[in-house]
Amino acid sequence: MHRYLFSKLAQSLLLLFGVLFLVFMMVRVTGDPAALMMPRESSPEQIEAFREEMGFNDPLMVQFGRFIVEAVKGDFGNSLHFKTPAMPMVVERLGATVELAVAGLLMAMIFGIPIGLIGGFTPGGVTDNIGRFIALMGQSIPNFWLGLMMILYFGVELGWFPTFGRDTWHSVVMPAFVLGLPVLGQIVRLTRSAVLEIRGEDFIRTAHSKGLEPKTIYTKHVLRNVAIPLVSVIGVQFGYMLGGSIYIEAIFSWPGMGGLLEQSIGWRDFPLVQAIAVFTSVIVLALNIVTDMAYSIIDPRIRYGR
Amino acid sequence: MADNTTTPKTVDSLLDTEKTFKERVAYFGRFLWRDRSGVIGLIVFLIVVFAAVFAPMITDQSPLDQDLRSSKMPPAWQEEGDWAHPFGTDSLGKDIFSRVLYGARVSLMVGLFGVLIAGTLGMLIGAIAGYAGGRLDAAIMSGVNLILSLPYLLFVVFIAAVLGRSLLNVILIFGITDAPIFARVTRGEVLRIRESGYVESAVSAGARWPRILFDHILPNLLGPLITLATFEMSRMIFYEAGLGFLGLSVPPNEYPTWGNMLAAGRKYMTSYPWMASFPGLAIMFTSLGMNLLGDWLRDVLDPRMRRSRK
Amino acid sequence: MAKILEVKDLVTKFYTLDGVVNAVNGVSFDLEEGETLAIVGESGSGKSVTMMSLLGLIPMPPGKIEGGTAHFTGVGGRHDLLQMTPEELREVRGGQIGFVFQDPISTLNPILTIGEQIAETLTRHKGMTKDEARKHTIKLLGQVGIPDPELRYKAYPFQFSGGMRQRVVIAIAIACTPQIIIADEPTTALDVTVQAQIVELFKQLREALDVAVIWITHDLGVVAGIAERVLVMYGGRPAEIASVDDLYERPQHPYTLGLLGALPRLDARESKRLVSIQGTPPDLLLPLQHCPFAWRCDFAFERCWQEIPSLIAVGERHQTSCFYDLEKGAPRDV
Numbered sequence A: 001m002h003r004y005l006f007s008k009l010a011q012s013l014l015l016l017f018g019v020l021f022l023v024f025m026m027v028r029v030t031g032d033p034a035a036l037m038m039p040r041e042s043s044p045e046q047i048e049a050f051r052e053e054m055g056f057n058d059p060l061m062v063q064f065g066r067f068i069v070e071a072v073k074g075d076f077g078n079s080l081h082f083k084t085p086a087m088p089m090v091v092e093r094l095g096a097t098v099e100l101a102v103a104g105l106l107m108a109m110i111f112g113i114p115i116g117l118i119g120g121f122t123p124g125g126v127t128d129n130i131g132r133f134i135a136l137m138g139q140s141i142p143n144f145w146l147g148l149m150m151i152l153y154f155g156v157e158l159g160w161f162p163t164f165g166r167d168t169w170h171s172v173v174m175p176a177f178v179l180g181l182p183v184l185g186q187i188v189r190l191t192r193s194a195v196l197e198i199r200g201e202d203f204i205r206t207a208h209s210k211g212l213e214p215k216t217i218y219t220k221h222v223l224r225n226v227a228i229p230l231v232s233v234i235g236v237q238f239g240y241m242l243g244g245s246i247y248i249e250a251i252f253s254w255p256g257m258g259g260l261l262e263q264s265i266g267w268r269d270f271p272l273v274q275a276i277a278v279f280t281s282v283i284v285l286a287l288n289i290v291t292d293m294a295y296s297i298i299d300p301r302i303r304y305g306r
Numbered sequence B: 001m002a003d004n005t006t007t008p009k010t011v012d013s014l015l016d017t018e019k020t021f022k023e024r025v026a027y028f029g030r031f032l033w034r035d036r037s038g039v040i041g042l043i044v045f046l047i048v049v050f051a052a053v054f055a056p057m058i059t060d061q062s063p064l065d066q067d068l069r070s071s072k073m074p075p076a077w078q079e080e081g082d083w084a085h086p087f088g089t090d091s092l093g094k095d096i097f098s099r100v101l102y103g104a105r106v107s108l109m110v111g112l113f114g115v116l117i118a119g120t121l122g123m124l125i126g127a128i129a130g131y132a133g134g135r136l137d138a139a140i141m142s143g144v145n146l147i148l149s150l151p152y153l154l155f156v157v158f159i160a161a162v163l164g165r166s167l168l169n170v171i172l173i174f175g176i177t178d179a180p181i182f183a184r185v186t187r188g189e190v191l192r193i194r195e196s197g198y199v200e201s202a203v204s205a206g207a208r209w210p211r212i213l214f215d216h217i218l219p220n221l222l223g224p225l226i227t228l229a230t231f232e233m234s235r236m237i238f239y240e241a242g243l244g245f246l247g248l249s250v251p252p253n254e255y256p257t258w259g260n261m262l263a264a265g266r267k268y269m270t271s272y273p274w275m276a277s278f279p280g281l282a283i284m285f286t287s288l289g290m291n292l293l294g295d296w297l298r299d300v301l302d303p304r305m306r307r308s309r310k
Numbered sequence C: 001m002a003k004i005l006e007v008k009d010l011v012t013k014f015y016t017l018d019g020v021v022n023a024v025n026g027v028s029f030d031l032e033e034g035e036t037l038a039i040v041g042e043s044g045s046g047k048s049v050t051m052m053s054l055l056g057l058i059p060m061p062p063g064k065i066e067g068g069t070a071h072f073t074g075v076g077g078r079h080d081l082l083q084m085t086p087e088e089l090r091e092v093r094g095g096q097i098g099f100v101f102q103d104p105i106s107t108l109n110p111i112l113t114i115g116e117q118i119a120e121t122l123t124r125h126k127g128m129t130k131d132e133a134r135k136h137t138i139k140l141l142g143q144v145g146i147p148d149p150e151l152r153y154k155a156y157p158f159q160f161s162g163g164m165r166q167r168v169v170i171a172i173a174i175a176c177t178p179q180i181i182i183a184d185e186p187t188t189a190l191d192v193t194v195q196a197q198i199v200e201l202f203k204q205l206r207e208a209l210d211v212a213v214i215w216i217t218h219d220l221g222v223v224a225g226i227a228e229r230v231l232v233m234y235g236g237r238p239a240e241i242a243s244v245d246d247l248y249e250r251p252q253h254p255y256t257l258g259l260l261g262a263l264p265r266l267d268a269r270e271s272k273r274l275v276s277i278q279g280t281p282p283d284l285l286l287p288l289q290h291c292p293f294a295w296r297c298d299f300a301f302e303r304c305w306q307e308i309p310s311l312i313a314v315g316e317r318h319q320t321s322c323f324y325d326l327e328k329g330a331p332r333d334v
Helices: A002-029 A033-037 A044-054 A060-072 A086-121 A126-140 A143-157 A169-199 A202-209 A214-252 A257-266 A270-298 B009-015 B021-034 B036-053 B096-132 B134-149 B152-163 B167-177 B179-196 B198-204 B209-245 B258-266 B274-301 B303-309 C047-054 C086-092 C114-125 C130-143 C162-174 C192-209 C220-226 C244-249 C254-261
Strands: C003-016 C019-032 C036-040 C063-074 C077-080 C097-100 C180-184 C212-217 C229-234 C237-243 C312-315 C318-320
Touching: A002 A033, A002 A060, A002 A270, A002 B134, A002 B152, A033 A044, A033 A270, A086 A126, A086 A169, A086 A214, A086 A257, A086 A270, A126 A169, A126 B274, A143 A169, A143 A214, A143 B209, A143 B258, A143 B274, A169 A214, A202 A214, A202 C097, A214 A257, A214 A270, A214 B134, A214 B152, A214 C114, A257 A270, A257 B152, A270 B134, A270 B152, B036 B096, B036 B274, B096 B134, B096 B167, B096 B179, B096 B209, B096 B258, B096 B274, B134 B179, B152 B167, B152 B209, B167 B179, B167 B209, B179 B198, B179 B209, B198 B209, B209 B258, B209 B274, B258 B274, C003 C047, C019 C047, C019 C063, C019 C212, C019 C237, C036 C047, C036 C220, C047 C063, C047 C180, C047 C212, C097 C162, C114 C130, C114 C162, C130 C162, C162 C180, C162 C192, C192 C212, C192 C220, C212 C220, C220 C244, C229 C244, C229 C254, C237 C244, C237 C254
Parallel strands: C036 C212, C036 C229, C097 C180, C180 C212
Antiparallel strands: C003 C019, C003 C063, C063 C077, C229 C237, C237 C318, C312 C318
């Protein structure tokens, strides 16, 4: 188990290095970073001065070394827009984004898992058909558009929920629903198909042949096996939500990292963009490790290094 | 619990390489009829393709012509609407109906070429990993899996912001970032085909490599990959709209896309809701159709999925 | 000897998308206390479905039992299994009738310890506490020949070899000292040497527990070593029922003859080529209108294409469903 986690950790660190490299190179290799970051109407002198200030005239390797050393210390330079260090600003916004993603994920799980379970145990039933419809819709409705429509109807028309900001618990309902809907669909689908698949396994027939009560078979034999793919999908989906929150936060003016990212792209504030990309990756990679740990608790085959 | 006698025979027959092309088409048709949602998906997809290809013949309005005198007109069936602009006009007086039709072109181009690039790259990587096995396979696959675990959308947005807005950039971004999924599926199938042993028996029977590739490996790969391509195309259309919504895809004055229409309409949400409604409905319609089609293809082309769905 | 299981005219069908699969078309047989009956047939002959139907182990739908009776004389007296409620059937399954399945790799839950999987049968049927069940399980593990049972209690299936797993499955089957064990191809998925060990284990347990065994197999070769009587099935119908000796010495059904011919014989003087039966098994999607074996039968005559033969007595406890008398070389006059 330790060896398994250790190799996962090493892989994650390697990938983090890859992310840093990508983020660094993207800004520098695709064109003139100074021109990219400065306002379009800047004079050549201004751009040259900026280039000197940011150290873009140094050899690439030197720049990369400096970038890595600073990044490890958590320093991504100053935000060009705010003129203050980028990282603390990102960390400050983290809370709101995590709150939104957790609320969305909870909603998706609370509704998705039971619907998927019922669907898997009674395929073709009413709940199953509703679940499949929700899953299809969650997959097909662009959630940024759904957000707009919900603001229009539930926010403006009916006035049930605030249309922007993060004040009371009311504020989180609409953005969390919109962010969580595709995930809800995924969870319904996966739970349903996992239940169906596991119900058809030979070891379930064995359990029936022992005369066990259906309740025991479902909880002890089916559910625990369904939990394995579910845990990994929930981990992946949480990462997806952190990325997908860009749109939702922009629509609902939610003061999280996604909203900040949209603004910083508008300002061409690339130190800030880099900080957000790297920081979110770190969170997602850490989350992967947590998922893997949860995985190995449920599945002995992984625990014993198989 | 199922005894093997309950396995639908038609699926096995469908995958039977002995069948002639005509017989296979006939089986396809039978399955399509049985699952009506597949028919709906196919029809929806064809409608979108038709709209994209024949846009200039369906409407005589140009998607780019501005006419400030007739700006912010509501859809035709509302008061003050006009059938000259069935879906109304936007803030600059551009015809929304024709913009939705022409917008389908961008969506389909992004989906088609994005999937082609991602599929080709991914198939190559996956085939190498699956065929080589051992350490190379392990290295490639752990890389692929970790890339897939990163916050995908965030990187797409980041790369698009750096590269600048253009159709080619969007296609390239999706083509490259989506390749790992194709790589994973291809590798899985290659391994399965290798394990099943019929390639080995074909080799020992003296078959040559090109023959083995075309007779045994490709037909088996094609099913899962076509299914995946359908879903990925739908996803790319979705994400392109998302990028357009953030102002990171094709600029609205160059060519209409559903995403940049949404972005433009967003400002007028409360007073002129139709500007954002129609492009959103178009995305939903297309994506719904492709998902239905993909579900159906998965059932028909992948017997393992079909059995578990029963 | 008292009969503990009497099956009469069992009919099971599967309603699939492709049509109705006539899996079992009227099967009758009985089983005496402590006796071992082998059910032999090719895959698709309905041998597994027959046994699974009796105990409610086929998926319903698509499966449906459409006729017949199956009287089981167990702890609670003589009752028809097919008329039992699901609750009553659950009491019988695992408690009075144990199962061993073909593939020991997939028949055990991969994420539960083997100890738990045996012990849960005991807590379910014998009302044991967890601790009692644990102690008894360790005893059972020893009984089926697993070394270090105390240590192995906490092991997971993937840490066991195929043969060891099959021993675990057998331990589950015998846990509640049942009257019948139904073994569905228990050796097919195993290596030849392991097969012999498992057969040997079965013989020992049968003596020790005085339990009746129904041994489902497609391999007549294994049958001689373990069974007393044999039921040969074809196309969802019984072809022949006889004692092992009768079956080998004077087979009364052309299909049995074919199966025996397909058997590699050690005592054959010259190495003859294996004889295999020509043709393919019947399509169970078609409703039966004549003898299902007629297509492949060398002896088929007019009547075989007009009627479905039922079992005809041809000796003491020897029945065949064939219109043709192989010994006389002429049609029977029944």
